[in-house]
Amino acid sequence: MSSRRSRSRQSSSSRITEEQINDLVSKLQSLLPEARIRSNDRVSAAKVLQETCNYIRGLHREVDDLSERLSELLATTDMSSAQAAIIRSLLM
């Protein structure tokens, strides 16, 4: 592979080794929900990245849904009594 060549060319600026990447990728993998179910077999970096993309897209959707829900609630709820309730629950 040409990796040796690339590494020497990069040595002055940023020596990013495969090991470092794999390290970070496995750390990322541990944040994904499925990682807790799956065994500790090495999953390819590309797969982890793909699953991370999917996971983030899912999180974005959840935030969107919650935003929509909050929008509707804001429009219909009397905020003052609701606010008192929230502040109380937050301080508990």
Next chain:
Amino acid sequence: MAIPNSENGDSAAMVRGGRKRKRRDAAPEPGHRSFSTWRTESIEKRYSSKLLEALRRIRNDAAEPRGNGAVRDAADRALAVAARGRSRWSRAILSRRAIKLRAVRRRRQRGMGELPRSLPHPIERRRRRRRSELVQKKAEELGRLVPGCRKVSLPALLEETSDYIAALEMQIRAMSVIADAVSTAGGSSVGLPDRSGSPSTG
């Protein structure tokens, strides 16, 4: 839930030159403490109160209903503020509005039809192709999802992503609590949700 050992992050920092390890608080290294920071009660409370303030403002200012873009915006900005400038994605979110306003103003001055363009860096692409092309493609896809990380190196992208994911999970937790509290309180003042976020029956 297993909290990943922070040693991985430390070794990465050490190889990178050790400098950043000493000034942890000042240095922009989100990946390090991402899992634990975003899970503390204090940050969730801080986030929730910021968001509540913003929601109150939205509610009071809106003569007409604004659509849920305003809430999503407020939720993201509050999240970025909670990050305290330590991550690229949070700084990108905070500068979003400024960029949009600048673009709108410029478009108005020059006439419609002129869109901001972002050119890829051909040189960067050529260098990175030595890493697997598939990994590179996936990394680009990921960079499009994490704010402000389109042209960031792969290690930095992975660090930002770890922090971003932890932050998003906190955002979802906090917004769920607020939504449940508001919907419960809207019906009756009895039956407040407990701290875990699940509304009591009734």
